[in-house]
Structure formats: structure tokens, C-alpha cells
Amino acid sequence: MKITHCQTNHLNNPVGFRMDAGPVFHWTVEGARGTRQESTRVVVRELAQLATSGEVVADTGFANLDSLACPVGVPLKPRTRYAWTVTVKTNAGEMVTSDENFFETGKMDEPWQAEWVTTDKEPLDLDVFDRGAAERHPVFSKKICLKNPQIAYARLYITGLGLYEAFIDGKRIGDEYLTPYCNNYDAWVQYQTYDVTKLLTEAIRHGTPALSVLLGNGWYKGRFGFMEDPTPVYGSEWKLLAELRVTYTDGTEEVIGTDESWEVTRSNIIFSNIYDGEWRDDTLSRIISVPVHARKTNPPQGRLSDRLSPPVRKMAELHPVQLIHTPKGELVLDLGQNQAGIWKLHVHGVKYGGRVHVQVGEVLQQGNFYRDNLRDARAEYWYTSDGTDRDIEPHFTFYGYRYVKIEGMPDLKSDDFTAYALWSDMDAIGSLETGNPKINRLLANAEWGKRSNFIDVPTDCPQRNERMGWTGDAEVFSPTALTQSDAYAFYTKYLYDMVTEQRSLGGMVPNVVPSFHMTETDDAAWDGALAACAWGDATTIIPWNVYAFTGDKTILAAHFPAMKAWCGWLTARDADGLRWMKQYHYGDWLALDGPGGVDAVDGGTDTGYCAEVYLLYSLRITAETAKLLGYAQEAASLETQAGKILDRIRHYYFTPSGRCAVDTQTAYLLALRHGLSTDPAQMKEGLIKKLHANGDKLQTGFIGTPLLCEILTEIDRSDLAYHLLFNEAYPGWLYEVNLGATTIWERWNSLLPDGTVSSTGMNSYNHYSYGAIATWIYERAAGLRRDPSVPGFRKVLFTPLPDARLGYAHAVYDSAAGKWECGWELTPEDAAASMVDTQSALHGIPDTGADKRKYKLHVYLTVPFGAEADVTLPDAPESVYEDSSNPLFASVDMNESSSNGEKICHVGPGRYEVSYELHMV
Ligand code: BGC
Numbered sequence: 001m002k003i004t005h006c007q008t009n010h011l012n013n014p015v016g017f018r019m020d021a022g023p024v025f026h027w028t029v030e031g032a033r034g035t036r037q038e039s040t041r042v043v044v045r046e047l048a049q050l051a052t053s054g055e056v057v058a059d060t061g062f063a064n065l066d067s068l069a070c071p072v073g074v075p076l077k078p079r080t081r082y083a084w085t086v087t088v089k090t091n092a093g094e095m096v097t098s099d100e101n102f103f104e105t106g107k108m109d110e111p112w113q114a115e116w117v118t119t120d121k122e123p124l125d126l127d128v129f130d131r132g133a134a135e136r137h138p139v140f141s142k143k144i145c146l147k148n149p150q151i152a153y154a155r156l157y158i159t160g161l162g163l164y165e166a167f168i169d170g171k172r173i174g175d176e177y178l179t180p181y182c183n184n185y186d187a188w189v190q191y192q193t194y195d196v197t198k199l200l201t202e203a204i205r206h207g208t209p210a211l212s213v214l215l216g217n218g219w220y221k222g223r224f225g226f227m228e229d230p231t232p233v234y235g236s237e238w239k240l241l242a243e244l245r246v247t248y249t250d251g252t253e254e255v256i257g258t259d260e261s262w263e264v265t266r267s268n269i270i271f272s273n274i275y276d277g278e279w280r281d282d283t284l285s286r287i288i289s290v291p292v293h294a295r296k297t298n299p300p301q302g303r304l305s306d307r308l309s310p311p312v313r314k315m316a317e318l319h320p321v322q323l324i325h326t327p328k329g330e331l332v333l334d335l336g337q338n339q340a341g342i343w344k345l346h347v348h349g350v351k352y353g354g355r356v357h358v359q360v361g362e363v364l365q366q367g368n369f370y371r372d373n374l375r376d377a378r379a380e381y382w383y384t385s386d387g388t389d390r391d392i393e394p395h396f397t398f399y400g401y402r403y404v405k406i407e408g409m410p411d412l413k414s415d416d417f418t419a420y421a422l423w424s425d426m427d428a429i430g431s432l433e434t435g436n437p438k439i440n441r442l443l444a445n446a447e448w449g450k451r452s453n454f455i456d457v458p459t460d461c462p463q464r465n466e467r468m469g470w471t472g473d474a475e476v477f478s479p480t481a482l483t484q485s486d487a488y489a490f491y492t493k494y495l496y497d498m499v500t501e502q503r504s505l506g507g508m509v510p511n512v513v514p515s516f517h518m519t520e521t522d523d524a525a526w527d528g529a530l531a532a533c534a535w536g537d538a539t540t541i542i543p544w545n546v547y548a549f550t551g552d553k554t555i556l557a558a559h560f561p562a563m564k565a566w567c568g569w570l571t572a573r574d575a576d577g578l579r580w581m582k583q584y585h586y587g588d589w590l591a592l593d594g595p596g597g598v599d600a601v602d603g604g605t606d607t608g609y610c611a612e613v614y615l616l617y618s619l620r621i622t623a624e625t626a627k628l629l630g631y632a633q634e635a636a637s638l639e640t641q642a643g644k645i646l647d648r649i650r651h652y653y654f655t656p657s658g659r660c661a662v663d664t665q666t667a668y669l670l671a672l673r674h675g676l677s678t679d680p681a682q683m684k685e686g687l688i689k690k691l692h693a694n695g696d697k698l699q700t701g702f703i704g705t706p707l708l709c710e711i712l713t714e715i716d717r718s719d720l721a722y723h724l725l726f727n728e729a730y731p732g733w734l735y736e737v738n739l740g741a742t743t744i745w746e747r748w749n750s751l752l753p754d755g756t757v758s759s760t761g762m763n764s765y766n767h768y769s770y771g772a773i774a775t776w777i778y779e780r781a782a783g784l785r786r787d788p789s790v791p792g793f794r795k796v797l798f799t800p801l802p803d804a805r806l807g808y809a810h811a812v813y814d815s816a817a818g819k820w821e822c823g824w825e826l827t828p829e830d831a832a833a834s835m836v837d838t839q840s841a842l843h844g845i846p847d848t849g850a851d852k853r854k855y856k857l858h859v860y861l862t863v864p865f866g867a868e869a870d871v872t873l874p875d876a877p878e879s880v881y882e883d884s885s886n887p888l889f890a891s892v893d894m895n896e897s898s899s900n901g902e903k904i905c906h907v908g909p910g911r912y913e914v915s916y917e918l919h920m921v
Helices: 197-205 282-286 437-452 471-484 488-504 538-550 554-572 578-582 607-628 632-653 665-673 680-693 705-714 718-726 733-738 769-781 831-842 878-882
Strands: 002-008 024-030 037-047 055-059 081-090 095-097 101-104 138-143 151-161 163-168 188-190 192-195 210-216 239-248 253-257 263-266 269-273 277-281 303-305 312-318 322-325 331-347 352-361 380-386 390-392 399-407 417-424 430-434 795-798 808-814 819-828 853-863 868-871 905-907 910-920
Touching: 002 081, 002 095, 002 101, 024 081, 151 188, 151 197, 151 210, 163 197, 210 239, 210 269, 277 282, 282 380, 312 331, 331 352, 331 380, 331 437, 399 417, 417 437, 430 437, 430 769, 437 471, 437 733, 437 769, 471 488, 471 538, 471 705, 471 769, 488 538, 488 554, 538 554, 538 607, 554 607, 554 632, 578 607, 607 632, 607 665, 665 680, 665 705, 705 718, 705 769, 718 733, 718 769, 769 808, 795 819, 795 853, 853 868, 905 910
Parallel strands: 188 303, 277 380, 795 868
Antiparallel strands: 002 024, 037 055, 037 081, 081 095, 081 101, 138 210, 138 263, 151 163, 151 192, 151 239, 163 210, 239 253, 269 277, 312 417, 322 331, 331 390, 331 399, 331 417, 352 380, 352 399, 430 808, 808 819, 819 853, 853 910, 868 905
8 A cells, every 4th residue: 555646735845935825735545445435644843944844733643535626724834835745544454655755935924135127128129029128138147156065955946027038157947947937927926936056066066157147028018918009018118036044954054035235137138029039149249248237126016926837847849850952942840739838949050140030830732831820929030140059048938830841951950959848837737548549649639738838837728829818718727637537636737817807897807817817897898798608607616627637626715805706797797797798708719600601700699698507607616615614604505696697697697498499419418518497308309409490510619519419418318428439521520530630620620621721810730629529438438437426436327338439438537536537448249240330420410229239348436545436337238247256236226227228337436347348330
């Protein structure tokens, strides 16, 4: 038996993170004979001066502790490391103590022994920049003359605006990129904490080390937002704050903070911003940058805060799979994978003053380089060489791309280029493989969609002039992200930004978070769509999903006031709901049934209806949250409000007999999902009719698509769900796979069947929303569906859906409760079966009962320690259950059955499997 996945606030041994609600611990148990915790003890010690042992500051004693979320009251001190262990006794009498874990606090609210410093602007007179001023980016530095060479440990607390990178003697500190990340800078600015003990100790061996910090523009002071306006959004001044703390082996401490003794020189980076890329001119090295003293300046408007952002790191390295000489004569590298991040280019053979130009794109057109869908984001890099061969790498930007066009390097080789995909470092916890390569590609596309769009903020896309935290996109994809990754900490940061925005907007949730000032607080907001249904409701839905997947209510407790504020903003100012119903909403964004046809953005589902349904959903979630947090009165009042909204929905959008007045696929999906009609049978019928009328093809957009297959399974039409999934023609998920997609597209027809780009106005090849289908494949196809009434994956309702076109499905999910593993495999039992099945499968022939073939079905499931599952075996004959030697059937109630008539096997921790014969199409 061992204890694994020990985390503090859902982070692995965090250093310098903000802990408003104190530490909350989490762990899992593996390899135990016992099935559950009998009693558990957490002990926390304070490691004064980072000593290896220390005084106990909290001890829960053996008690009934929740491994999903165990808050322990620890009186936290700034800049202090705490060690913690957990000891678990199981019901089989085992007792094991975890390895020692730690967390280290940041400066918390203590004052800084450093001053904010800046330097004057030094604009360069260059003609090429209509995107913001060209200026040699400053480097602030300080020689570190230490009193004593015996360093015990050293920490650097630092932030810089817009972005910063710090170095000791030219060696990069830490492995994070784009720090201090993308916040609502009006409200808060994060700083980071780095352990610099090793770097500093090494550096002092060679003399007096220099601590230097390079600044870039980033989100704070670069052009950002769809407007072409180059005016910086949050501030225009370079700003730096740093405090180096060195503790010597004799226990004494030395603090070196930024002040006017720091010097500023100029780097060769002359331009940077997130959308347009970066420019570096190495011929500038000939112009000696005379050091000037840093100047004291005012702090930024936002409050300085311990960090919340998980680190953005180089998470994958990709190499070109091909060097293409295009018909137009361009040199283009193909990475074989659309993704987002930075790169390294080995520049060689370029003369002094020669320019290398790097541009990126997502698709080729007629074999040529193409980037018009990036709109006005230049997404490029200019390098002016000093004639020396060297590696170059961007510092203060990122790119969303698969193809790279390089000019100015005629001897370019594939090996010259290495791509580094960046994303917020989260543990990958879900993996799923099937026997169908196209579905596997689709799953990989959904995974890459998340990776590329999880660079500190959940963004819509990583390439064009948006890359913003669109709330609607984040909301619809959140269950999938939580299936793929341990995203709790990532969402904690995003939701904190949301809180700060809501605070200044009277509860309104802006459409993008951080908002980058694309909001207004006056009443115009009501008509100007500065908030929208399904987008703003991210403030209730995301924390709820995070809780449902992890079982940790800390996120609900922190976000509850914002959830209420949103519901209050929606209801208090608009008693009859008509203004909200009538204003512009994105609604079922990009659905194919809108009045403007398939290339328009507005779907056909009445947006007033969507607005009302989402209001109901938000009220219900908020009521449920109030109940969980013990606010019974508030819960009751929210439930009453929800009841009134349901009545209002029925009044406006349903006939007294329960028929829905909005006749679209998405309208029926919403009605079924939220129990809107008094006659659900009519809704099922309406949905099926609607699909049939459209040739069994989907028409759904952002709102309907994530629900589509799920609801079909709920109404016992998984055959149709599979039919939609396997549709290889437009519109469908495999249509894009067939056209070579390596990420999820924004539109169902982002490319036309002949491979041409359908439109340039709004067309990204890396938009994760429709990747939400991955959740259905995990939960329904593979069967790994969490019981919605039991948070944190402590219980799974394992009801796999074998299908010959998939062949097998194998899912592993390292859930908050422990590691689940499950799947199934179909083996044809007669020679003809495989041929006939592929045929019928390709044509998506629904199960008519005819032409059934014989298969052997093997089903398996591993239930982790402390968890349980209800297993329903598809079409298992009665005789299967008679095998009393199989532990799967140890507790099956022969009188009980699931909604589709199958027996239910109740099982606890352990491995289960069974094989039986099955006849299916
Ligand atoms: C974004 C979307 C977003 C939408 C709002 C687009 O430009 O890319 O994904 O949700 O605007 O409707």
C-alpha cells in the first residue's frame, strides 16, 4: 500500500502560492488490501529556516478526514516552508504514512524591502511599427555582493510589467514563460517566487554575480484586444519589483531589493507583443548601451499578490516532419501538429545586417503558406543578424501554428527549427484509446486543443487577434478539460480573475476574462451584449464542474459570492426578464440552423430561450451550492427564484401541453437537459424528428453540441449518438479529421471539402469548444461516467457502449478519488462478421435488429480504493450473472434493473472483468 498524489491546494509541493483559505490537502491510496480509510491523520510541521525537521503546527490526530479535500488550520507565516505527511489506516488494519510533502508560503501581505523601479522610454525611430512603439527592451541589473559565501538558501520574489525574464549571470531563473501571466491587472498583479539557491551558489564561485531582468510588453502594456488600436490596455510604463533574500548557514539573512542603485541597459529586442510577435536586431550590439540608473516609480494600480497561476512551461518539443518548397517558392516547415508556443531557430549563414523573417500559419492553401485567418495578428519574428551563427528564441510572445515560413535563410534545414509547445503545467490525468484510428485522432485533437488554449487563461484560440478568455468557450469545454487534466488550480486562477471583474461590474460577467477593458458598467451593457447568456454563466458552471470532478468545495466557497452576484445582476435589474431575453446573445453560436446560413455566426435557437434556460441553470447551481455550504435560507430563496424562471420559460416558450415553441435540435436538448417540458416524451420525439429531418446530421453550435450525444444516450438513442460521431461528411467531427485536422476547428466547415478555407473573418483551426465530444467518448462510449450525485469520482456508473466501429475502448483516469481503469473489447466470433460490420458501420446503419453478428465482448473495470461503481453490462444474457465465482456478481440484485432493463452490479474497490457473447450490428 502506498499514498500517492499528495497535493496542497491541488498543486504539487507549491512554492509562493496564494492561500486565502489556508492549505487544503489531498491524497490517494494505492495497492491496499483494505477498501477504505478507517481513520487518517495529517501532521504539519513548520520548517524554520528550511530545516529538515521542525515544530508541529497542526496535527489532526486520527480522525475521519476526507482525502478529496482536507482543510487543516495552519497559522501561516510568510516565506515559510511547511512539511506535511498523511497517515492512513485502512479497514484491513494496514497503516502507511506518506512521504513528506511540502508547501512554502510567499510574502503574503508582508511589506517588501524593495521599491518599484522603472526607466524612461527610449523610442526607436523605425518605420515598421504601427502596432506600438519600437523600443530596445530594458534590462535592469544589479551586482550581488554577498557578505558571506555560505548560502543556506536563497529566494527571489519578483514581478515585472508587462512581462519579465530574470537571470543570474545570464542563466535563466526558473523554467516559466510569460510571467507574471495574464491577469485583470487593474485589480491584481502576481509575483513569483523562485528558489535560486543553486544558481547563486554556483555563480558566487566565479566572482560577483549579476542579477538581471529583461522586460517585455505582454498583456499589460502591449497591443491586445480585437481593435487595431496599439494603445496598451493596462499601463504604459516598464515596471519592476524584486526582492532577493539570501539566508546564510549561520542563520543570518541578507535582502537585496530593487531600488535606484539598479542599472538599466538596453537589449537587442526592439519590439514585442502577444499578437504581432517579436523583433530582435543584433546589429544594435555595436551601439553601446550606456547604463543609467533605475528610477523609483509608483506601484501599478492592481494589488500585488502571491501567485495563483500554475507555471506555464515548455511542455513538449516538436520537430519539423517536412521542409516544403511551396509552389510559390517559399520555404515552409511542417510540424505535423497544430499547437501553440515558442520555438528555437538556429540562424546560420546570414550576413551582417541580413534579416530573417519567421511567420506562422495553421493550414496551407494550394500547397502554399497561408495566414489570412490570423486576421490582423502578425504572428511573426524579425531577426537582424550581426553575422554570427546563433540560436534565437522569442521571449515575450507565443504563436498558434503548424506551419512556419522562414525567409532570409536560404540554407534552411529542418533541424534548424525546434518548436516548444507551451501550456500551463497540470498533471495529465485522463487517457483514452479506441480501436478506431480516426476517433483516436479526434481525441488527440481535443487534447491538443486544450493544450494550445491553456496558456494561463482558457482561451478561444491561440493564433489570431483574440486569444482571450472567452467565458462561453471556457464553460462548454470545462468538463472535458477536467477529464484530461488536473485543472483545479488553473481554474482557480481564472475564476479569481472573474471575481475581480464582477466586483467592478456590479456582478456582471464580461464576455472575456480578463476583460481587457472591453466592458462598460452603465445600462448600455444591457443592449450592447457586453454580457451574454451561457458565456456569463461560466461564473456558476465552471466552479460547479470543478467541484463535481474533484469533490473539493473550496472553489465553491470562494466563488459563491460571485455566483450570487451574477444571479442578482440578472434578476434584480430586470424583474420580467424581457430585457435580458431581448438583448443580443451569442446563443447557440456557430450553429448551422441560423437565418444567415452556415457561414453566419448566429444559430437558429431563439436566444431569449437560451438566456432564460441558462438563468435557470445558474440559479439551480447557485442554490445547490448554497445548500452544500450550509446557507439553507439562501438556498431556499434561490430555489424559489428558479421555480419562477421555470414557470416563465414555460409561459413564453412552451404550450400548455408541453410542446416547445422553439423547434431546433438545441432547443430540445436544453429542454431535456433541464427538465423544461411537462411532457419529456414530446421533447425526445421532437429531437429525433429534428435530427431525421436533417438527414440525421447535427446542426448544433456552442450550446447544443456538448449536449448532443449525451442527451441521445440519456434517451436511449446511443445508436444515433454513434451515428453522429462516425459521420465522416460535413458536418461532423470526423469530417475535419479526414481533412487532416490535428486540433479542433472553430467551425464545422472551417475547411471546405476541397481543402480551401471557408472564410477568413472568423475561422480558427484551434478552437477547443467542439472537442467537448471527448467527454462523451470517455463517459459513455468507454463507460467511465461519474455518478452525478457523488462528487470527486468516488462513484462511477459504468455502462459501456460497445460498438463494432470502435472495436475497443480503454480509459484510464487518475481521478481525485484514485485511479480508474476501464474498457471493453469486441472480438468477432465468425469470419463474416468483421467484413459486414465495417460495411454497415461506414454507412452508419442504425440498429434495426437485422443482420446481427456474433461477438465476444470483454468488459473490465478497476475501482480505486475508497470508491465504488454500479456496473451495467450491455445486453448480457441472464446466464452471465449466474457465475458466482466472479466477484463482479457478488452483489447484484436480480430484482433491480437500470432504465434500459439491465441488471446492476454494485462493486467496491478491485479489478473486475467478464466476457460473454453478444449479438449486435
Ligand atoms: C471567439 C469565440 C467566442 C465568440 C463570442 C469569437 O470571436 O473566438 O470563440 O466565444 O467570439 O461569440
